[in-house]
Amino acid sequence: MATNTGADSTLLFLTDPQASDTGFLAALTKAAPHALCIAQRREEVVGYPAPHLVVFDLDASPESGFDTLRWMRRQPLYRQVPVVAVTSSRESGRIDQAYALGVNSCLIKPEDEISRDAIAAGIGAYSALLRSGSPLAEF
Amino acid sequence: MSPWQKLLETPNPHGHLIQLYAADEGGLITNVTRYLAEGLKRGDGVLVISSAEHCALFRQKLRDSGVDLEAAEQQERWAFCDANVLLSQFMIGGQPDWHRFEAEVGAAMGRVRRVSDRGGLRAYGEMVGILWNARQFSAAIRLEQFWNKLLGRSSFSLYCAYGIDVFGKEFQIAALDELLCAHTHLVPAETSGHLESAINQAMEEVLGPEVHSLKLLIKANYRPAWAVLPSGEAIVLWLRNNLPDQADKILALARKHYVTRLQSGLGATQ
Numbered sequence: 001m002a003t004n005t006g007a008d009s010t011l012l013f014l015t016d017p018q019a020s021d022t023g024f025l026a027a028l029t030k031a032a033p034h035a036l037c038i039a040q041r042r043e044e045v046v047g048y049p050a051p052h053l054v055v056f057d058l059d060a061s062p063e064s065g066f067d068t069l070r071w072m073r074r075q076p077l078y079r080q081v082p083v084v085a086v087t088s089s090r091e092s093g094r095i096d097q098a099y100a101l102g103v104n105s106c107l108i109k110p111e112d113e114i115s116r117d118a119i120a121a122g123i124g125a126y127s128a129l130l131r132s133g134s135p136l137a138e139f
Numbered sequence: 140m141s142p143w144q145k146l147l148e149t150p151n152p153h154g155h156l157i158q159l160y161a162a163d164e165g166g167l168i169t170n171v172t173r174y175l176a177e178g179l180k181r182g183d184g185v186l187v188i189s190s191a192e193h194c195a196l197f198r199q200k201l202r203d204s205g206v207d208l209e210a211a212e213q214q215e216r217w218a219f220c221d222a223n224v225l226l227s228q229f230m231i232g233g234q235p236d237w238h239r240f241e242a243e244v245g246a247a248m249g250r251v252r253r254v255s256d257r258g259g260l261r262a263y264g265e266m267v268g269i270l271w272n273a274r275q276f277s278a279a280i281r282l283e284q285f286w287n288k289l290l291g292r293s294s295f296s297l298y299c300a301y302g303i304d305v306f307g308k309e310f311q312i313a314a315l316d317e318l319l320c321a322h323t324h325l326v327p328a329e330t331s332g333h334l335e336s337a338i339n340q341a342m343e344e345v346l347g348p349e350v351h352s353l354k355l356l357i358k359a360n361y362r363p364a365w366a367v368l369p370s371g372e373a374i375v376l377w378l379r380n381n382l383p384d385q386a387d388k389i390l391a392l393a394r395k396h397y398v399t400r401l402q403s404g405l406g407a408t409q
């Protein structure tokens with residue numbers, strides 16, 4: 001079951017919580033405290049309102065993440081939801097695969113805490129913008 | 140000298156540059172002339188595959204900048220091919236044919252390379268842009284792949300031009316992904332940073348204070364398969380792909396700011 005940190009989830013973090021970068025997860029939780037929902041598989045996503053933004057952790061359990069992303073892009077409810085992929089590796093194979101599956105952008109996770117927090121804050125701001133300005137707000 | 144200007148003067152040996160231009164072709168003429176002029180000064184052979192009108196503009200600007208074009212022509216280091224005519228030599232059934240392309244373009248390249256110092260060669264081409272403007276997108280991509288095949292086999296640089304408006308709806312990833320993957324660098328239309336400044340101004344006006352956090356996100360966007368992008372153009376692509384509902388409004392405002400900056404000669408940091 002997906003972990004919901006707040007009632008008004010707008011930001012879905014697709015990751016394996018056991019394998020996830022705890023620093024990045026903590027930064028994302030801080031940036032979007034009432035809006036973050038964490039899920040690993042598509043079964044966990046079903047039943048929740050469509051998010052305004054998905055952050056896909058390419059490093060933690062990427063295969064189930066790719067499977068979920070592939071499924072999402074076939075669902076009318078999720079087809080237009082922006083997806084941001086995050087990864088520590090600049091290796092192109094997984095990144096190209098993510099773009100081929102419809103990811104909108106990809107970020108390299110910074111190593112230093114200050115930059116990582118700034119990136120997470122940017123994701124939080126992006127999510128808030130989508131929620132305030134997007135037709136998806138009706139979901 | 141900006142890094143982009145330096146790139147135009149000393150492109151990588153197998154560099155494959157792309158520039159987009161709108162109705163105002165001034166930036167294209169300036170950049171291409173810089174690229175060709177430096178090549179001629181270094182003793183390279185130069186092959187220009189363009190419209191006759193563009194070639195005339197290049198020639199005039201080269202002369203104005205002090206390049207001895209007549210000497211280069213006498214040495215046969217300057218060669219011009221009409222883009223439409225050359226294209227017609229290797230198109231079959233609406234698609235470029237590799238064997239004919241290799242024969243025709245290879246021959247043109249060989250002639251200037253033979254007389255150049257150390258075999259250096261720079262090529263500028265508009266054939267791909269002609270196909271793209273005629274909405275023959277797959278043919279344009281195929282032709283880019285042919286060029287990349289030649290670039291993989293021999294050392295030269297190639298500079299392509301497309302009539303695509305950076306502020307227009309066509310400039311987005313869905314339409315341009317293959318094009319961006321086929322090149323090493325997207326050259327900005329002007330190198331003083333006015334485009335990025337104009338877009339930043341428009342983003343602040345439309346999105347408000349959140350835009351500062353967003354800029355870091357945009358700068359961090361990573362797509363290894365793509366050409367190296369200038370900041371302004373990278374922001375536009377990000378907006379079209381990640382904030383499609385706000386992109387039209389932001390870019391319409393940005394276009395106005397950009398024109399104002401160019402016309403008034405404002406510094407890029409203002």
